[in-house]
Amino acid sequence: MAEEEFLRFTVFQRIQHILLTLSFFVLVLTGFPLKYAHTSWARSIVDVLGGPDKRGLYHRIAAVVFIGTGLIHVIYYTLIDIGKKDIMPKRKDFDDAMQHIRYNLRMTEEMPKMGRYTWDQKFDYWAGAVGSLIVVVTGAMMWFTFDMTLKVLPLQFVNYARLIHGWEAILAFSSVIIIHLYAVILNPDVFPMAKHWITGTLTREQMEHEHPLELEELIKKEET
Amino acid sequence: MRKTLKGGILILLILGFISLSHVVEAQEVQQRDMEKYRSERWKSPLPPEAKTRYKLAYTFEYANRTYQESPHGKAAALGKEGVPTCTDCHGMVDWMYFLPQSNPNSPINPKNRPDICARDDCHGVKLTNAGKGSMHGSDIYSLGPTSVNGLINFFYKILISAVIGFFVFFEILDFTRKHGKSRKGGV
Numbered sequence: 001m002a003e004e005e006f007l008r009f010t011v012f013q014r015i016q017h018i019l020l021t022l023s024f025f026v027l028v029l030t031g032f033p034l035k036y037a038h039t040s041w042a043r044s045i046v047d048v049l050g051g052p053d054k055r056g057l058y059h060r061i062a063a064v065v066f067i068g069t070g071l072i073h074v075i076y077y078t079l080i081d082i083g084k085k086d087i088m089p090k091r092k093d094f095d096d097a098m099q100h101i102r103y104n105l106r107m108t109e110e111m112p113k114m115g116r117y118t119w120d121q122k123f124d125y126w127a128g129a130v131g132s133l134i135v136v137v138t139g140a141m142m143w144f145t146f147d148m149t150l151k152v153l154p155l156q157f158v159n160y161a162r163l164i165h166g167w168e169a170i171l172a173f174s175s176v177i178i179i180h181l182y183a184v185i186l187n188p189d190v191f192p193m194a195k196h197w198i199t200g201t202l203t204r205e206q207m208e209h210e211h212p213l214e215l216e217e218l219i220k221k222e223e224t
Numbered sequence: 225m226r227k228t229l230k231g232g233i234l235i236l237l238i239l240g241f242i243s244l245s246h247v248v249e250a251q252e253v254q255q256r257d258m259e260k261y262r263s264e265r266w267k268s269p270l271p272p273e274a275k276t277r278y279k280l281a282y283t284f285e286y287a288n289r290t291y292q293e294s295p296h297g298k299a300a301a302l303g304k305e306g307v308p309t310c311t312d313c314h315g316m317v318d319w320m321y322f323l324p325q326s327n328p329n330s331p332i333n334p335k336n337r338p339d340i341c342a343r344d345d346c347h348g349v350k351l352t353n354a355g356k357g358s359m360h361g362s363d364i365y366s367l368g369p370t371s372v373n374g375l376i377n378f379f380y381k382i383l384i385s386a387v388i389g390f391f392v393f394f395e396i397l398d399f400t401r402k403h404g405k406s407r408k409g410g411v
Contacts, residue, residue: 037298104397155357167380
């Protein structure tokens with residue numbers, strides 16, 4: 001008999017994730033060569049992409065996909081799917097994080113019982129949201145320098161935008177890699193790769209271990 | 225139990241302190257290098273004519289370095305055609321006639337610069353704000369701790385060290401805790 005599966009991510013959510021992933025990597029690939037324009041690898045990448053104009057074009061296309069996905073996400077979850085949001089940060093998340101660290105330091109034998117989203121997932125989500133907002137605003141300031149930014153702000157602000165956009169990209173890229181590399185690949189529980197980002201489901205055992213409170217709720221719902 | 229907690233906190237503090245001092249040190253070294261680059265040659269005990277020549281060489285070297293970090297310099301480095309280089313904006317065909325920005329006759333004087341940017345084959349729009357700020361990659365070179373650029377750099381270095389440091393620390397602990405009693409599942 002097949003193992004009992006619980007749907008965690010709908011097709012719509014998985015498509016959003018894949019669109020973000022693809023656009024994010026195109027943005028990284030087409031963005032860093034400009035930040036490090038004087039390196040040979042930057043020049044090689046730009047040559048492969050078909051020149052500096054194409055690099056800029058692809059970066060902007062990917063930006064539109066990235067922003068579009070973000071907008072659809074925000075609109076859907078604020079206007080269409082109205083209701084309780086499990087992703088909202090709570091005091092319990094901080095306590096869970098502390099207990100999780102204590103558990104990993106072997107100071108307690110009790111893993112914190114977490115719900116639909118764990119403290120680190122919430123952190124990724126909200127840090128990502130704030131970071132995205134910053135790159136989108138600073139990116140738009142550079143994209144529309146003469147059409148918009150310089151009409152209201154002095155040139156110096158375009159320089160600040162360039163600086164912040166670059167730093168934010170380093171922060172986003174490094175944390176996305178560090179967090180996903182462990183959570184989806186290196187984590188001994190999921191090695192060689194967690195599949196829920198494709199299938200959208202977790203098994204009962206996984207739910208019991210990672211999201212016990214959500215499992216309890218789901219069972220309660222089923223019973224009623 | 226308490227001892228382990230204290231030990232953990234101590235390790236965290238030490239790690240935090242190391243990364244912080246590293247960041248601050250890197251920042252200071254960069255600043256010191258620039259200061260050195262800016263002033264040392266100027267103060268060197270040279271005869272006045274040589275000093276003038278040195279100053280000229282320094283000025284162009286510095287201008288070139290900062291230009292390379294500007295959007296124009298980067299576009300040129302990546303092979304974009306029609307990107308403005310020195311004389312396109314500074315306006316002179318003879319190096320001798322380069323004027324300081326403060327000179328009202330200089331094409332890059334804040335009052336004249338909007339016209340320079342607005343040329344037909346360039347940006348085509350005349351905006352006063354185009355004259356307010358540095359075009360030469362000032363984000364890298366104005367690193368004073370109280371400058372906005374310096375603060376942005378400092379803020380992000382701390383933030384990135386903290387986020388990456390914390391997650392690497394957490395993941396190593398998580399890995400060692402789980403290692404050996406692996407269980408299929410997760411996330």
